[in-house]
Amino acid sequence: MNILLDAMGGDYAPQEAIKGVKSFLSEDATTTISLVGSEELCMPLLKEHEIDLNRVSFIPSTQVIEMHEHPTKALKEKQNSSIAIGFQHLKEGNADAFISAGNTGAMLVGTAFSIKAIEGVLRPTIGSPAPKLNGGLGLLLDVGLNADCKPELLDQFAVLGSLYSQEVLGIANPRVGLVNIGEEEGKGNLLAQATYPLLKNNSLIHFIGNVEGRDLLLDKADIYVCEGFVGNVILKTLESVYTVSLKRKIKDEYFDRFNFEYYGGTPILGVSKPVIIGHGISSALAFKNMIHQAKKMLDTDLCGKMKQKFSQLK
């Protein structure tokens, strides 16, 4: 297993990425990691943090795709950037998973061009954890990759999300809820009305019906399915609630769980290898957890199981 981490991604690169690696290595005895980044910037940090170079291999890159750059253009023009090199390694099989807290668009475009969507998957999706009041962890998806969706997409997201929830979050028989504005079947916008029967008849998932905004923090479902526009607005609203709770100096164990660094990053689901996108403000904690997350996705062969599931749909 070789997990590749972009040391140059995120607002605090490469310092926090390298501290995250250090922290991961202290918790895991066997996994080897590759780092891609500026030799000049990273080498002194690897030394300073006494990283065991028997367990971390280093791939030099000479360019960085900045946060504001146009993804497609930047990937094309900066072939020596850490993200471009990362995807090259993923494509050629030199890496099994790729993690970066860099330019989100470049990560999405890079994924699309380097590794394939799983056969049968119409569109890959991205999900975000939704901490439940009772201690559990829900999964909200899509959270922005697919702004406009057709019912068939939401139906597939439910399958992808259920597998992630089972394998990575360890929930045995995850309940799928359709994000809606009413409880009964037939409620909602045209998309929700058309999606409901698909989910109801989908034998690969455990559909429990509609869920509303008020159910997102409760234990009503494990997977909350919606189109990317809605999911992104919900996610950013909840992130903002957490920011506000910090500003208001509220100390509360539950609100603390809205610190998304605890969960690592955002996995792209429905593609053939694990790719995880970190938040720009990722600190060492987030990097450490993203490596754990990628490891879990590899250990459980999540992508293989997704392939198998979608081959049944043919």
Add this chain to the structure above:
Amino acid sequence: MNILLDAMGGDYAPQEAIKGVKSFLSEDATTTISLVGSEELCMPLLKEHEIDLNRVSFIPSTQVIEMHEHPTKALKEKQNSSIAIGFQHLKEGNADAFISAGNTGAMLVGTAFSIKAIEGVLRPTIGSPAPKLNGGLGLLLDVGLNADCKPELLDQFAVLGSLYSQEVLGIANPRVGLVNIGEEEGKGNLLAQATYPLLKNNSLIHFIGNVEGRDLLLDKADIYVCEGFVGNVILKTLESVYTVSLKRKIKDEYFDRFNFEYYGGTPILGVSKPVIIGHGISSALAFKNMIHQAKKMLDTDLCGKMKQKFSQLK
């Protein structure tokens, strides 16, 4: 000015409605109120709470539309219900405004059948206050009346919301933000992309561009425009955050402002007379504030100003 209140609406009817009236009368020296409800249930309460019957007139009703009933069917079959009688009075000009915390669907259907949409208004809308961290009050709309929207509707909601914000919330030149999943023009789903240029070219509003989920609690805009599906999910998510903060016994002045009772109820905007829908769990505080809200809408001639504004659009 005659504000009509349904005493039978809400989970704690008629007790809380009548306590709300009492509370309103103690704060306002001149306004007269009409109450519609069960004589048997209300009269003893009016006596018990020593309501000044010179300022409150009573209209007896013998039926109640329950929360679970089908709106159109119930309104047709229960012509002696408090809601049906309320709309009859509104229609005939015996009341200037109508308030109820009863069956939301019946309130919407009753409005549609008894009073007209303002000429030029394609669809009335409902908005909800969004408390800002800095103490101000934003307005989110639509929050569920129009699940699926066309760009022209969002454009009109911006005008209706701006007038409400100016007249009732007292914000001089309210800034309109389009709820979206990115900051730049051109971002978002198809609806947001098509709505942006309409808002940008709308001379009746002060459009400031896209706003994201993370901006909703901040002072980025005063009006947050979105389609009803999105607005409803956001609203219920925020209501849930408040519920959770209560469960977690968090005492915080800002989170306390998520108690929607402080703002009264949800006004239907774009119709010719003020109609306010209360939350089912409305207590005396909410009823009192709904009466204040209706009074403010009448005092400022909000509906007249909406008529005037939309006549300019012809």
